[in-house]
Amino acid sequence: MKIGCVREIKPQEYRVGLTPSAAQEAVAHGHAVLIEAGAGIGSGFTDADYTAAGAQIAADAAAVWAAAEMVVKVKEPQPGERAMLRPGQVLFTYLHLAPDPAQTHDLLASGATCIAYETVTDRKGGLPLLAPMSEVAGRLAPQVGAWALQKANGGRGVLLGGVPGVRPAHVVIIGGGVVGTAAARVAAGMGAHVTVLDRSIPRLSYLDDVFMGRLTTQYSDRAATAELVATADMVIGAVLIPGAAAPKLVTRAMLKTMKPGAVLVDVAIDQGGCFETSHPTTHENPIYEVDGVIHYCVANMPGAVARTATQALGNATLPFVLALADKGWRRACLEDAHLLDGLNVHAGRLTCAPVGAALGLPVISGVEALGL
Numbered sequence: 001m002k003i004g005c006v007r008e009i010k011p012q013e014y015r016v017g018l019t020p021s022a023a024q025e026a027v028a029h030g031h032a033v034l035i036e037a038g039a040g041i042g043s044g045f046t047d048a049d050y051t052a053a054g055a056q057i058a059a060d061a062a063a064v065w066a067a068a069e070m071v072v073k074v075k076e077p078q079p080g081e082r083a084m085l086r087p088g089q090v091l092f093t094y095l096h097l098a099p100d101p102a103q104t105h106d107l108l109a110s111g112a113t114c115i116a117y118e119t120v121t122d123r124k125g126g127l128p129l130l131a132p133m134s135e136v137a138g139r140l141a142p143q144v145g146a147w148a149l150q151k152a153n154g155g156r157g158v159l160l161g162g163v164p165g166v167r168p169a170h171v172v173i174i175g176g177g178v179v180g181t182a183a184a185r186v187a188a189g190m191g192a193h194v195t196v197l198d199r200s201i202p203r204l205s206y207l208d209d210v211f212m213g214r215l216t217t218q219y220s221d222r223a224a225t226a227e228l229v230a231t232a233d234m235v236i237g238a239v240l241i242p243g244a245a246a247p248k249l250v251t252r253a254m255l256k257t258m259k260p261g262a263v264l265v266d267v268a269i270d271q272g273g274c275f276e277t278s279h280p281t282t283h284e285n286p287i288y289e290v291d292g293v294i295h296y297c298v299a300n301m302p303g304a305v306a307r308t309a310t311q312a313l314g315n316a317t318l319p320f321v322l323a324l325a326d327k328g329w330r331r332a333c334l335e336d337a338h339l340l341d342g343l344n345v346h347a348g349r350l351t352c353a354p355v356g357a358a359l360g361l362p363v364i365s366g367v368e369a370l371g372l
C-alpha cells in the first residue's frame with residue numbers, strides 16, 4: 001500500500017503522524033511510504049531520517065494526498081486538507097467529529113473512509129489511541145494551569161504547592177480517567193490539595209487505592225461539582241463519553257461563585273468542552289477570561305511537547321497502521337472489532353452513533369459499512 005504522511009498545519013501543531021521508525025516498519029512490510037518534506041521537523045525528525053528509513057520525500061502536501069491510498073496524520077484534517085480527500089482513500093487520525101459539524105459534512109462529502117484514533121477501543125474497555133495523548137495532556141494540565149495562576153497571566157497569584165505556613169492550592173479534577181489520573185499525579189506531586197470527581201465508583205475506588213490519601217475522591221453530581229468549584233483555585237475538565245459531545249458540567253452561573261483569578265483548564269475541549277464558557281484556543285493564544293475566571297482550552301495540548309507526544313502516539317498507532325496497510329481497511333476492521341469501533345465515516349455515511357446523536361445525523365453501523 002502507498003502510505004502518506006503530511007506536515008500538520010493546525011496552528012502550533014508540531015507532532016507528526018509517522019515517525020522514521022514507524023516508516024521503517026511499514027517499508028519492511030513491503031509498503032511504500034511518502035512523507036511531505038519537513039513533516040517531522042517539529043518533532044525533531046529530519047527528511048534524511050525518513051530517507052534512511054526507506055521512505056520517499058514528497059515536495060508538498062498535495063503530492064502526498066494525490067498519491068497515498070492511506071494518509072496517517074495527528075490532528076483532524078483542516079478545510080484545505082478535506083478538499084484533497086477522495087473516495088476510496090483511507091484517513092487515519094484524530095477526528096473529534098461530535099462538536100464539529102463542518103468537518104463531519106466535508107468528510108461525508110469526500111467519500112473517503114475515515115478512522116478516528118479516539119474511538120478505537122481495546123479489550124479492557126479503554127481507548128488505546130487516545131490514552132497516550134491523554135497521558136501527555138493530563139501531565140501538562142497542572143503545569144499550564146500553574147502558569148495561568150500566576151498574577152502576570154491573570155491568575156490569582158497562588159503557588160500550587162503553597163509554602164510552609166501557607167496552604168497549597170486546591171485543584172479539582174472532573175473525570176478521573178487517563179487525563180484525570182495523570183493530572184492528579186502531577187498536581188499532587190507539586191504539592192497541591194487534589195479532589196477528583198467521577199461518575200464511576202470503581203474508578204474512584206481505584207484512585208483511592210493508588211493515591212493512598214494523597215487525594216480526595218467524590219462522586220460527581222451537580223451539588224458536589226458546584227460546591228467544589230466554588231472552593232477551587234484550579235479546575236481541570238477531564239470527562240469523556242467516548243465519541244460524544246462532552247457534558248457541560250460547570251455552568252456560567254457557577255463561575256460567579258468562583259474565586260477571582262481561579263483557573264479552568266478544559267482538556268475535554270476537543271470533544272466540545274465540559275465548561276459552559278469554554279471555546280477552543282491555540283498554543284499561541286491559550287487563555288481568556290470570563291467573569292474573572294481564566295480559561296485554558298487548547299485542543300491539541302500534546303503539540304506543545306511534540307517530540308515526546310509523537311513518539312508516544314507512534315508507539316500506539318503502529319500496529320493499527322500496519323494492520324490497515326497489510327490487510328486493507330476492510331479486512332483489518334473485519335478481523336478486529338476494536339479497530340472497527342474507530343470507523344467514523346465511510347463512503348458518505350456516518351458510522352459512529354454518538355457523533356450522529358450529537359449532530360442529529362443518520363448513522364449506519366460499522367458492520368453495515370463493511371457490507372455484511
Ligand SMILES: NC(=O)C1=CN([C@@H]2O[C@H](COP(=O)(O)OP(=O)(O)OC[C@H]3O[C@@H](n4cnc5c(N)ncnc54)[C@H](O)[C@@H]3O)[C@@H](O)[C@H]2O)C=CC1
Binds near residue numbers: 175176178267269
Ligand atoms: N485537549 C487535548 O489536547 C486533549 C484532550 N483529550 C481529551 O480529554 C478527555 C478525557 O480523556 P481520557 O481521560 O482519555 O478519557 P477516559 O475515558 O480515560 O476518562 C474519562 C472519565 O470521565 C468520567 N466521566 C464521564 N462522565 C462524567 C461526569 N458527568 N462527571 C465526572 N466524570 C465523568 C468517566 O467515568 C471516565 O473515568 C477527552 O475528551 C479527550 O479527548 C485527550 C488528550 C489531549
Ligand SMILES: CC(=O)C(=O)O
Binds near residue numbers: 134300
Ligand atoms: C487527543 C487529541 O486531540 C490530541 O492529542 O490533540
Ligand SMILES: [Mg+2]
Binds near residue numbers: 094096299301
Ligand atoms: Mg484534540
